[in-house]
Amino acid sequence: MTSAQIEVLLQTLISGILLGGLYALIGLGMTLIMGVMKIINLAHGELMMVAMYIAYWMFVLFHVDPYLSVFIAAPVMFFLGVMIQKFLINPVLRVESILPENQVILTVGIGMVLSNLATMFFTSDYRSTPVGYATDALYLSDYWKSSPIELSLSVPWSVSFVFAVIITIALWFFLSKTDTGKSIRATAQDPEAALLMGVNIKLMRVITFGLGSGLVGAAGCLLLPIYYLFPALGGQFTLIAFVITILGRLGSAMGAIIGGLVLGVFESLTATYIGMGWAPVGRFVMFIACLVFLPGGVASLLRKKRFGA
Amino acid sequence: MLEIRGIDVSYGDTQVIRDLSLEVRKGEVVALIGANGAGKSTTLKTISGLLRARKGEILFEGTPVHKAEAYKLIGMGLSLCPEARRLFVEMTVDENLDMGSLKGEAKRQRQRTKEAVFGLFPRLKERRRQIAGTLSGGEQQMAAIGRGLMSLPKLLMFDEPSLGLAPILVREIFDIIKKIREDGTTVLIVEQNVKQSLAAADRAYVLETGRLVMQGTGEALLSNEHVRTAYLGV
CATH class of the missing domain: 3.40.50.300 (P-loop containing nucleotide triphosphate hydrolases)
Structure with a gap:
């Protein structure tokens, strides 16, 4: 390989990892809800779209930086998620339904309502958020004069990635170190045993849906400075979250993180070496390959290692 | 009662x-x-x-x-050690014991009760950082009893409690029940x-x-x- 080719490869990997960090955050929310509720939340991307509009209008009207909006949009989305679980999903769970998948269909409906409301209120225009640092970048040659290759690092992408990592670590801390976090994991693993331990599993389900929505809301804010915004953007991200959740194995947090990174890198490689428009194709090739060759997801590999088998 | x-x-x-x-x-x-x-x-x-x-x-x-x-x-x-143990199999022994003591006095006494449980089941102390699903059947039963005791x-x-255990372990479990x-x-x-x-x-x-x-x-x-x-x- 010539140095130019190495340069392209490394640059591709870097942007893939940066993208993957955001994907992981989007996937984590869905995987958390999947783990506790055993339902796929197909309104996940639409919830992110709502958070992005919140951050967008905060920026346009009040000049609040999208990164600061994380602290506004995520709590708002948490609240919205809690309301959705409490007043829409819980009543459906209680009914003896014809289809056991009723809740999933309900989430599809919620997604449609959200994206159509957004179209009504905000029109279907594509918007981008004119933050001042949108095109800022760091160059390797500025720091290492005699570097044989040149690499660049986009400032907003990097800041978003760092935010995503911090949020992920905070989530890990919450889930593994606090009693509430442990109770959420216990509810996912064995709801009846959790009940016997004194866990209010209905409350845990409500909190989890809020948490999953809050996470994807935060991801939306992080995506805003580097992406454009339109009401129908949700569907695409619901699919991305779904692919990550399957890649990682349903309900596994570590699996979602690895799944997100793998998907980010894979899409980035597809975009560089095959063509920009082929990235979604790469995503689904990966999805199908995963279902065929690794149905247990990344987590099944992790497990083998942990069990020493 | x-x-x-x-x-x-x-x-x-x-x-x-x-x-x-x-x-x-x-x-x-x-x-x-x-x-x-x-x-x-x-x-x-x-x-x-x-x-x-x-x-x-x-x-x-x-x-x-x-x-x-x-x-x-x-x-x-009022605490139940359920049939087939029902541990949280993807959590560590420590975390399983924590799950037994979520409320009130049990939570305040958590470290003390845990030491007492480890006194009863020294094996659990050795395995405290291990994922519960990887324990042997007898160890899982000990963890389940320990988790039950954590709630005071x-x-x-x-x-x-003796389901699926070797006879020698069954006797051990009944000895523990006597101690409890x-x-x-x-x-x-x-x-x-x-x-x-x-x-x-x-x-x-x-x-x-x-x-x-x-x-x-x-x-x-x-x-x-x-x-x-x-x-x-x-």
Whole structure:
């Protein structure tokens, strides 16, 4: 390989990892809800779209930086998620339904309502958020004069990635170190045993849906400075979250993180070496390959290692 | 301490428990024995609020609990070691023990109780950072009992604690139950291992197809003709 080719490869990997960090955050929310509720939340991307509009209008009207909006949009989305679980999903769970998948269909409906409301209120225009640092970048040659290759690092992408990592670590801390976090994991693993331990599993389900929505809301804010915004953007991200959740194995947090990174890198490689428009194709090739060759997801590999088998 | 008055329990249209009454007094070890499908586990599940009685009352220390939310009972001092252990298999032993002590006094005493549990089961201390699903069957049962003790229960109920364990471990589990009782915890135990549980129990109830057919002291039932032919095969 010539140095130019190495340069392209490394640059591709870097942007893939940066993208993957955001994907992981989007996937984590869905995987958390999947783990506790055993339902796929197909309104996940639409919830992110709502958070992005919140951050967008905060920026346009009040000049609040999208990164600061994380602290506004995520709590708002948490609240919205809690309301959705409490007043829409819980009543459906209680009914003896014809289809056991009723809740999933309900989430599809919620997604449609959200994206159509957004179209009504905000029109279907594509918007981008004119933050001042949108095109800022760091160059390797500025720091290492005699570097044989040149690499660049986009400032907003990097800041978003760092935010995503911090949020992920905070989530890990919450889930593994606090009693509430442990109770959420216990509810996912064995709801009846959790009940016997004194866990209010209905409350845990409500909190989890809020948490999953809050996470994807935060991801939306992080995506805003580097992406454009339109009401129908949700569907695409619901699919991305779904692919990550399957890649990682349903309900596994570590699996979602690895799944997100793998998907980010894979899409980035597809975009560089095959063509920009082929990235979604790469995503689904990966999805199908995963279902065929690794149905247990990344987590099944992790497990083998942990069990020493 | 625990009083059950005439409960009926059904799964859908199938009635499993008919007009069952029994009592556990403070400081006792009481055994509930019977064949597979007699309704023993159903009884424990009903006491713990996982199932609802269609009729009758359950009183714990004089308070009616048959309508209480299941998650509130452990805070009252009523704890169940469920059948097949039901550990949180993707959590560590430590985390499983933490899960046993989520409420009030149990939470404040968590570290102290944990040391006591490790005193009872030194093996658990060695394995405390291990994922519960990777423990052996006996170790899992120890972890499940430990988790039950973490709530500082007044009444600890065991559902088939000896199920699937080697004979030497079964004896160990019954020794532990004896120790738990000596520490002042009342015990209600459901078992298919009739001989061991009758030997350990002060009193016992015999359940057949959802009805109470016999009761008495452990010793009396051990020498009872019906129990000997039906359950001990002698």
